[in-house]
């Protein structure tokens with residue numbers, strides 16, 4: 533169930549591919565605790581045959597289950613490539629492998645998904661994270677000994 537295009541089907545006119553690519557087929561090989569891509573990638577693509585290449589244009593969307601890098605909150609997001617395009621040469625040095633008249637689009641999809649993969653997922657762009665709380669606690673902790681010292685001084689004064 534990988535994402536294949538049969539060149540013979542393209543000879544007369546372009547085709548439209550729409551569907552889902554299971555995470556196992558996409559096989560991103562990403563081992564990130566904060567970002568999990570376990571749901572299928574949705575694709576909506578137009579494929580046409582140029583005289584020496586295949587042109588694929590359309591959109592890719594991959595749902596991601598993330599954990600915010602700052603506040604550790606779990607959230608869902610989607611990696612969307614709405615104007616995705618791949619130009620796959622059929623001749624020359626960079627020509628793509630053709631197997632039984634079929635070109636597998638999966639490696640090209642995988643490559644661009646990885647290039648656009650979020651590096652530091654945040655639940656929202658301005659997430660303040662856990663830091664302010666941590667700082668507040670430290671301030672409190674610092675105040676207590678100071679207060680205790682003043683209390684000791686007060687006692688001394690009384691004496």
Ligand SMILES: [Zn+2]
Nearest residue numbers: 600603655659
């Ligand atoms: Zn957050």
